[in-house]
Amino acid sequence: MLQGDHQNNARKKLKKYMFRAVSEGNIEELQCLLMEVKERSNACRNMTVQDYLMKKLTDSDTGKTCLMKALLNINQNTNEIVKILLSFGEENNFLERLINAKYTEEAYKGQTALNIAIERRQYDIAQTLIQKGADVNAHSQGVFFNPKHKHEGFYFGETPLALAACTNQPEIVQLLMDNRRTDITSQDARGNNILHALVTVAEDFKTQNDFVIRMYDMILLKSKSRTLETMKNKDGLTPLQLAAKSGKLEILKYILSREIKDKPNRSLSRKFTDWAYGPVQSSLYDLTELDTTADNSLLEIIVYNTNIGNRHEMLTLEPLHSLLRMKWKKFARHMFFMSCCFYFIYNIILTLVSYYRPRRDEVCAATKNLIEFCVQNAVTFPNSDLTCLSVAIFLLRPSDLQSILSDAWFHFAFFIQAVLVIFSVFLYLFSYKEHLVCLVLAMALGWANMLYFTRGFQSMGIYSVMIQKVILQDVIKFLVVYIVFLLGFGVALAALIETCPNDSKCHSHSSLGAVLMELFKLTIGLGDLEIQQNSKYPVLFLLLLITYVLLTFVLLLNMLIALMGETVENISKESEHIWRLQRARTILEFEKMLPKYLKKKFQLGELCKVAENDTRVCLRINEVKWTEWKTHVSFINEDPGPTGVKYIFDIFKLECC
Secondary structure, three states, rough: HHHHHHHHHHHHHHHHHHHHHHHHHHHHHHHHHHHHHHHHHHHHHHHHHHHHHHHOOOOOOOOOHHHHHHHHHHOOOOHHHHHHHHHHHHHHHOOOHHHHHHHHHOOOOOOHHHHHHHHHOOOOHHHHHOOOOOOOOOOOHHHHHHHHOOOOOOOOOOOHHHHHHHHOHHHHHHHHHOOOOOOOOOOOOOEEEOOHHHHOOOOHHHHHHHHHHHHHHHHHHHHOHHHHHHOOOOOOOHHHHHHHOOOHHHHHHHHHHHOOOHHHHHHHHHHEEEEOOOOEEEEEEEEEOOOOOOOOHHHHHHHHOOOOOOOOHHHHOOHHHHHHHHHHHHHHHHHHHHHHHHHHHHHHHHHHHHHOOOOOOOHHHHHHHHHHHHHHHHHHHHHHHHHHHHHHHHHHOOOOOHHHOOOOOOHHHHHHHHHHHHHHHHHHHHHOOOOOHHHHHHHHHHHHHHHHHHHHHHHHHOOOOOHHHHHHHHHHHHHHHHHHHHHHHHHHHHEEOOOOOOOOOOOOOOOHHHHHHHHHHHOOOOOOHHHOOOOOOOHHHHHHHHHHHHHHHHHHHHHHHHHHHHHHHHHHHHHHHHHHHHHHHHHHHHHOOHHHHHHHOOOOOOOOEEEEOOEEEEEEEEOOOOOOOOOOOOOOOOOHHHHHHHHHHHHHHHOOO
């Protein structure tokens, strides 16, 4: 028994010594240990020599091999250590198993020696491993490489090629892409390919974006196909759409305006220069994935995703900016103006009905039914359309609470108004006097909702944005704090007022509701101190009352004014961007409501042959760029032609204005 324990300890020490030797770069000790383990393998009868050797060179807990251990501890002898281990594996016919052994530990599961060599930026070792048969398509799927744990690890798309690209190693990228076994289109567990991975690691600062863009360009040119850029992950997103959804402005700008002018690779472009005349350049922008005709279009991703903090900047990129501007001019502004007119007329009718509502005790039975019919049809029919419109907008593009509060709260207000009007009609028909309350509230809300139509005008739209932000950011917070103070002091003061006998005349401030109303009046400067009459402890009552006035009228109101001033100052810097974003949402909402034949009629873009056997729908944009004036542009028309001349004059007119 003691002899068996001694042998087990010796085996464990042997493995421990080998791992220590490779990590420290001790060549002589490693050679001696490998000879010893070889001798022991010959004496083993329970397993094959290859199995025994592989077991001795592998940590049973993590799956880490001596080869991985050597690469994790780079030193001056690492290259020689790797050669010794590879030679030992080749001599004993388990080289492929040694090279392609994978981590079994949860954090690094699936990682191989090739991944480690690439991560350690060891080009020569990576080249040797590939030549010796390393799996160039192995997937590392450990928790450390999962994008859900990006703050704890590093996501790179799982494959060695993606790792080399995401860590800015063009030599290794070239080495892997030149290898026939490398699957460039390989997708990871989330369906992302190498371009998706590059978009994911991109950040909006120059040093990071420079190499990401360079790698993206290099891989796309090497693949010689647009397939990589049109592949969708499991979320249904292409690299372009992923860049938009994750708020990667710089990489998105690059993809949208990428232009490759050498003829064989021209089809990889998304921008094509059609002609140039001096500083005027006419470019064709590929609308694939951009316009609302596509599933999960870029416009919808940017406009409706409130989690993108810089989406207003994305909408300034071409061709998105011009696409929205053209949609507004072509159909959205006309629909917007008609909606404004209809809603204005609707509010006029609602106001007239509220003022001149029929009273049942003043009309004869003969005219009562006629009046009811007129009221119901004049108010309910337009209001039903308004309700359907509001519901349709939410059904066409489901919105979460954050989206409603930031972009679509007007639609929510329209819906509330519609419900109030319909409810008031039913109350009226069933002879309830409370119908007037619903009708008046709907009328007030209706005129307030007219602010929605200010987004059709830039100056008024910016002003409306400021009002919205002040209400949502400052007034609501003030009301929450104010209600807490009001209820707290109201209950305390109501408890100090004596209850009057039934047979005596009491002061009107004897109930909690009356106390709260008086406290509210004091807050806005309309109250008086008669509230302290009939109090049990006048001094305490007066002290609480003065404290309440100081906290609300002096402190909270002045704080609200200060906060509102600060909000207006901050919002004024970005109110134009917010207004443009709101108008973009309005354009898309109107477009969604168009019937199919009108959508097709108003569709923008032209069918263009951009390369051999490559025809796409493109948007023509003409720009005047004095700073980018080039004396020679390849692959453009000799002269703009009649259509081009018209565009030149249009552009110069825009520039002058």
